[in-house]
Amino acid sequence: MNRLSVGDKSAPSRLNRWVDPSFTDFPTESFSVPARKKGGQILNSKCEAKRSRKRKGDSCSDSLKSSLLKESTHRDQDEPWVDRYTPHSQAELAVHKKKIEEVENWLNVHTQSSQGGILLLTGPSGCGKTATVQVLCQERGLRVQEWTNPTNTDHYSNSQQDWRMMDFSSTSQLAQFQDFLLRANKYNCLRMMSDGGGSDRKLILVEDFPNQFYRQPGSLHDILRRFVKTSRCPLVFIVSDSLSGDSSSRLLFPREIQEELNLCSISFNPVAPTAMMKVLSRISAIEAGKSGGRRGVSDPAVLETLCSGSSGDIRSAINSLQFSSLTDSSLEQSLWKVKKDKAGTSVGKAASRTNRRKKSKQKEPEEEQAIGGKDASLFLFRALGKILHCKRESSEGSEPAKPEPVLPSHLSHHHRGSLQDDPELVVERSHMSGEFFNLYLHQNYLDFFSQLEDVERASEYLSDADLLTSDWTSRSTMGGYGSSVATRGLLHSNSQQVSVGFRPLHKPHWLQVHKKHRENSMAAQSLFRSFCLSPVSLQTHLLPYLAKLTNPMRNQAQIAFIQDVGQMSLKRGLTRLSLEALTDKELAQVESEEEEEKQEGGDQGAGDEALSASQPKPMSSQVEEEEVIIEEYNSD
């Protein structure tokens, strides 16, 4: 009933044995075929065929041997390389040393004392979060106790006889989770004969959250609060970030809870290309050695494409490496077959074969990309930087060998170098709608321009882009064009790009302003309904003058509203709005920007607190600049 999955690793591997992998039926077949042949030949035994039979028999035994060998290699191939090459020491980990150190320090602190703590590991998938924990635990002899979501299908299958057990076992996942935590925390494992000593210390690992928590994060928090009070061993949560916006770590562990529970959070970066290259080349070298020369060490160029295609996901990189080498070997085998069958054929054939090989070599990079390619994605911060910094190919680097089409002299001022990045691709990778991306661009573009004439053109392009996407019926089709116009317009109009160095980026202010504008208008209308005025004259005439009059208001809300909206601070100094800085790994908060003209009443509940923090304060004289400088995003 209580699913303690202790020593979890061994169970699935045994299961694997029971289930016959689909690929292994091949050797048994190849075994049976020669046997039957043999039998037939014995039946038809004739002395004149003796010599030939002997030869055949020899060849049969040969093939048998080879098939056996093949079987063993196939067994090997069934096991994913990701599992086979799980790192066993810190040196093998592809994670940055400092990150490992961080986790290690935490573990040291929290395993020495008898009081446990909670650690939260976040990061994109496949960046080695789990592997780090496993390795570190292995090194210090900690037993990892992992929670896996129970599947209760088996209760339904054998329903008849133990239906009475049902009510006992069909507790909710939530209760089971709580139970698990309690027991794992309280009790040590039973000491089996084979167990060595010193395994009494352990660590609880949760990667797989019961679904209920996503719906009601509060229930998780309650459980954790209870856990913290009695905790004796460290508890580690691993949450993968996703780029598509819904970051479950923020949902499950909001900042208040992190502070309340004294929860330590370590965020992993995607695996750096250099580290990944090291791992990949090591694996491919070992595999090449194992295959006994039949499989060559993979081309560094291939590894490189795998690396770049996986965008920092080492798991997918290893998987695609395995996959690519699979196709490789089969290709080779078939080539061998060709060679055997047509032994002693002309040299021309061989030449054609090498041609084929060459061709396949050439095609390889794209194929690999197709196989292992993960959708590359950009953090918003970098995507914006790519557009705003406007990197162009340096003109002196490219050879003037092929003359580019030159613009006629009267248009020569429109000439620009070719772009480094395709703007459409950048927008696509930022996982945002074009419109939203444009807002971000609009918020930030002025910092990157030095000439007013350029600004004029850029702002015109932004205005054009908005015009394209204004009609909601055609927005789905026009959105792409809109973002194209905006990004390309910005890129082109920035004629005198000065290297501006690092600039902080900000979140668009427009959304808040627009929302506030709408809310205020609605409030004005509902509060001052008795004046029976149209909204425009109400907002532009009545309210500002009401602020100047000593008219007794009917209620407190009206007074507050007039003070807030009717008056403006007329200080001489230009007030700067406090802006929300955009942090480097910020995901696009897709505050679903509802069609303004379609639904007036829909409100976004999410942005409320952010709003109050960053609203302009009309009463305060000087809003201090709250610009947080973001440190450069280091990719390793």
Place this chain on the structure above:
Amino acid sequence: MSLWVDKYRPTSLGKLDFHKEQAAQLKNLVQCGDFPHLLVYGPSGAGKKTRIMCLLRELYGAGVEKLRIEHQTIVAPSKKKIEINTIASNYHLEVNPSDAGNQDRVVIQELIKTVAQSQQIQSSTQREFKVVLLTEVDRLTKDAQHALRRTMEKYMSTCRLILCSTSTSKVIGPIRSRCLAIRVALPSTEEVCSVLTSVCKKEGLLLPPELAKQISEKSGCNLRKALLMCEACRVQQYPFSADQDVPETDWEVYVRETANAIVSQQSPQRLLEVRARLYELLTHCIPPDIIMKGLVTELLNNCDGQLKAEVAHMAAFYEHRLQLGNKAIYHLEAFVAKFMAMYKKFMEDGLDGMMF
């Protein structure tokens, strides 16, 4: 204590202060017994609503003035609930359908239907029709306007419409041709002055004619604004002095300062500051087109003759975009950037001309 604007609002056609012959004509219209659908248009602050309310009083008597504010919920065919405020008496219903955004078609159809379907009980002693007063008709979507045209004909027997808008240019032709159009022009400066003086007299105050003139000029003959200004003057200083400062609204001052900021320096950094100011205006409920208008008037004051035409042209261009587009800030900012560039070029050319 209510505002002067409300306190001294004329309540019958005979008491109206200006456009008296038009008032007489309306009186005749009512006395004929029946009247067509009306389309009352004119700039804001000219007294359209006042005139309409007088007309209704002429029609139905004092019962019209017993107003109640109702909060109605209308369920659209798509099961979406639309909430809208109406002001109603026993004889008429006033609604601003553009409050409902682009669901205004449903609002118009449903409201008019409910009004039209309930017959007057005693048709012998009363008019046999009710009146539906639609305000801000020019903000209606095209959809709603077409729906309105059908509804107008269908319920002609039990219901009359009075449409109220600032201009007819956004009202579709079929509706214009089904209505009797009545234009209410702004009062002249003298008329505003006389209204102000009479109101002050009723309040027991003495308004110097110079101040009255100053107020009426500053208000742009918008009577509502003039009265509010006058009342603000009263709060500011009494007894009035002839050369008293007439208080302006904060946002107008703010817009002027913004315009000055634009003229004094043209650079991307300044544009960024201007953007912050535009945002500030927007959060204070000033509609984008009003901001645009205010900016243009202030900027034009700083322009030379040649430049004026160009600036006005650009303003018209971006004001149009403001209507078509979705996010006002893009267009406002584009206009400001455009002006900055034009102004800068103009100044540089002028400097060159002076030097050589």
